[in-house]
Amino acid sequence: xxxxxxxxxxxxxxxxxxxxxxxxxxxxxxxxxxxxxxxxxxxxxxxxxxxxxxxxxxxxxxxxxxxxxxxxxxxxxxxxxxxxxxxxxxxxxxxxxxxxxxxxxxxxxxxxxxxxxxxxxxxxxxxxxxxxxxxxxxxxxxxxxxxxxxxxxxxxxxxxxxxxxxxxxxxxxxxxxxxxxxxxxxxxxxxxxxxxxxxxxxxxxxxxxxxxxxxxxxxxxx
Amino acid sequence: xxxxxxxxxxxxxxxxxxxxxxxxxxxxxxxxxxxxxxxxxxxxxxxxxxxxxxxxxxxxxxxxxxxxxxxxxxxxxxxxxxxxxxxxxxxxxxxxxxxxxxxxxxxxxxxxxxxxxxxxxxxxxxxxxxxxxxxxxxxxxxxxxxxxxxxxxxxxxxxxxxxxxxxxxxxxxxxxxxxxxxxxxxxxxxxxxxxxxxxxxxxxxxxxxxxxxxxxxxxxxxxxxxxxxxxxxxxxxxxxxxxxxxxxxx
Numbered sequence: 315x316x317x318x319x320x321x322x323x324x325x326x327x328x329x330x331x332x333x334x335x336x337x338x339x340x341x342x343x344x345x346x347x348x349x350x351x352x353x354x355x356x357x358x359x360x361x362x363x364x365x366x367x368x369x370x371x372x373x374x375x376x377x378x379x380x381x382x383x384x385x386x387x388x389x390x391x392x393x394x395x396x397x398x399x400x401x402x403x404x405x406x407x408x409x410x411x412x413x414x415x416x417x418x419x420x421x422x423x424x425x426x427x428x429x430x431x432x433x434x435x436x437x438x439x440x441x442x443x444x445x446x447x448x449x450x451x452x453x454x455x456x457x458x459x460x461x462x463x464x465x466x467x468x469x470x471x472x473x474x475x476x477x478x479x480x481x482x483x484x485x486x487x488x489x490x491x492x493x494x495x496x497x498x499x500x501x502x503x504x505x506x507x508x509x510x511x512x513x514x515x516x517x518x519x520x521x522x523x524x525x526x527x528x529x530x531x532x533x534x535x536x
Numbered sequence: 537x538x539x540x541x542x543x544x545x546x547x548x549x550x551x552x553x554x555x556x557x558x559x560x561x562x563x564x565x566x567x568x569x570x571x572x573x574x575x576x577x578x579x580x581x582x583x584x585x586x587x588x589x590x591x592x593x594x595x596x597x598x599x600x601x602x603x604x605x606x607x608x609x610x611x612x613x614x615x616x617x618x619x620x621x622x623x624x625x626x627x628x629x630x631x632x633x634x635x636x637x638x639x640x641x642x643x644x645x646x647x648x649x650x651x652x653x654x655x656x657x658x659x660x661x662x663x664x665x666x667x668x669x670x671x672x673x674x675x676x677x678x679x680x681x682x683x684x685x686x687x688x689x690x691x692x693x694x695x696x697x698x699x700x701x702x703x704x705x706x707x708x709x710x711x712x713x714x715x716x717x718x719x720x721x722x723x724x725x726x727x728x729x730x731x732x733x734x735x736x737x738x739x740x741x742x743x744x745x746x747x748x749x750x751x752x753x754x755x756x757x758x759x760x761x762x763x764x765x766x767x768x769x770x771x772x773x774x775x776x777x778x779x780x781x782x783x784x785x786x
Contacts, residue, residue, distance in 0.1 A: 458704070461700075461704065465684065465697050465700065465701060466687075469687050469688065475683060475684070475687055478676070478679070478680050478683055479680045479683070479684060479701060481676070482673040482674075482676035482677045482680060482705070482708070483673075483677070483704060483705060483707065483708070485669060485670060485672075485673035485708065485711075486670065486673075486707060486708060486711040489666050489669060489670070489711070493666075514707075521704075522704065525700050525703070525704055528621070528696075528700055529697065529700055532693050532696040532697055532700075533693075535690070535693060
């Protein structure tokens with residue numbers, strides 16, 4: 315079995331055994347979205363433009379919060395050392411980790427996002443468009459987030475640092491995503507932000523696992 | 537070709553860098569301050585006011601050089617990070633440490649001067665459009681690099697991590713560069729672009745070019761001086777530093 319499948323399977327198994335680990339981010343997403351609706355869903359003036367941004371923000375933050383302790387347990391138990399001395403390419407291991415995180419956190423957030431968007435009073439077609447743009451963008455969000463957690467291995471209170479490091483990197487994706495959502499609301503459907511997000515996601519999945527592997531190496535001082 | 541190789545290797549050695557950099561720093565400081573002074577005086581007193589914007593436009597003589605240079609420093613940091621990760625060159629590490637705070641300050645100056653300019657011209661100091669937001673993201677990237685360096689105690693590990701983050705963050709640079717062309721932003725597209733006629737009057741352009749070159753040189757001098765101090769600090773246990781300073785003391 316290749317390194318990719320080993321880590322992919324074990325991550326999914328762990329997620330099945332400890333369900334709360336992957337449920338917490340979703341709960342966080344819904345809570346953040348719910349808190350935004352208190353302000354955003356307003357009858358006196360149109361706030362749908364803000365709603366798009368709120369859904370995106372909730373998705374990004376929920377995605378990051380799930381990643382704080384991602385590698386810490388592995389680093390303490392010696393798993394990270396095992397990744398490094400394994401004969402399999404490190405790239406496959408980190409890619410497996412990114413994809414399992416996406417499946418456990420990114421994808422459920424996409425599936426829940428239309429609910430959040432409807433709560434904020436968006437039209438259901440716009441909500442589906444928003445979910446589609448999140449679906450395309452979340453692989454990049456997850457990959458960058460995993461990189462952040464690999465960089466902050468062994469640092470006390472790494473969660474805040476993780477957000478400081480990674481949120482600036484989310485800005486281009488956020489701008490494109492919100493731009494697409496707002497073009498939907500203005501009924502000016504435009505492919506180009508979606509194509510850009512696709513390009514960024516494909517690029518992130520291809521390049522970032524190498525960087526994650528490198529960050530793991532640094533953390534063990536190889 | 538051999539002498540280029542030799543120069544390159546010598547520049548990578550802290551000792552030769554320390555000995556050779558003094559003249560460069562002095563030259564950069566003198567020429568930089570003269571050009572920056574000349575460009576600023578020309579731009580503030582001798583250039584006619586803009587027909588539409590009036591006197592406010594003169595902020596570009598600070599805004600454009602700072603914004604331009606801050607992006608260049610970000611790219612240079614990422615390149616130095618690559619060099620450090622691949623070849624473990626000590627001087628690349630030193631360059632990153634020296635350049636990151638300068639880049640952060642220049643980004644802050646660009647943002648601040650943009651706000652000051654925006655209040656009378658756009659009617660608002662801050663808009664959340666693609667250009668301003670991505671430049672703000674660059675400031676946070678710089679601050680993130682500083683934060684990451686501070687929390688990891690081991691210098692080598694810290695700079696390796698900083699290098700990785702800097703390389704990934706290069707993604708933001710084309711977004712800043714092309715944000716004014718791709719999105720509809722309040723920030724105007726660049727007036728000076730390679731391969732196109734310049735859409736700015738020559739009497740306004742000259743001080744800007746002089747100021748830009750002056751800013752480049754001055755900041756090169758500042759970064760080199762910071763690198764020189766860092767080299768001295770890191771090599772304080774070595775033989776050449778000890779002998780050099782025991783001589784001058786005794």
